Amino acid sequence: MRESPLERKARLAVERIGGKMPKWVSPGNRGVPDRLVILPGGRTVYVEMKAPGKPLEPMQRKWRKTLLAMGHTHYKLDCEADIDRFIAEVMPK
Helix, strand or coil: CCCCHHHHHHHHHHHHCCCECCECCCCCCCCCCCEEEEECCCEEEEEEECCCCCCCCHHHHHHHHHHHHCCCCEEEECCHHHHHHHHHHHCCC
16 A cells, blocks of 8 residues: 555654654554654654545544543644644644
8 A cells, every 4th residue: 555645745744853653553453543653852643644524433533532531642634734733733842
């Protein structure tokens, strides 16, 4: 499977600010976010990449709710504007 243009844009943007954005696969755990964003300073963020306008699936919503309740940060990115906003919010200061 090839990386989508949005995933590539997001990954390259994260790398430009000194981070990494590997795919996250967790067998037996449907709905986990697609990507881990590992940022300088010990910060980790969870990202779900979606096709433009596509909503989170029920299991993805459940994981988002669980992660947020545990104090983690979760983003759904489905367009270039989302990626730009995400980078602005997570960029090391």
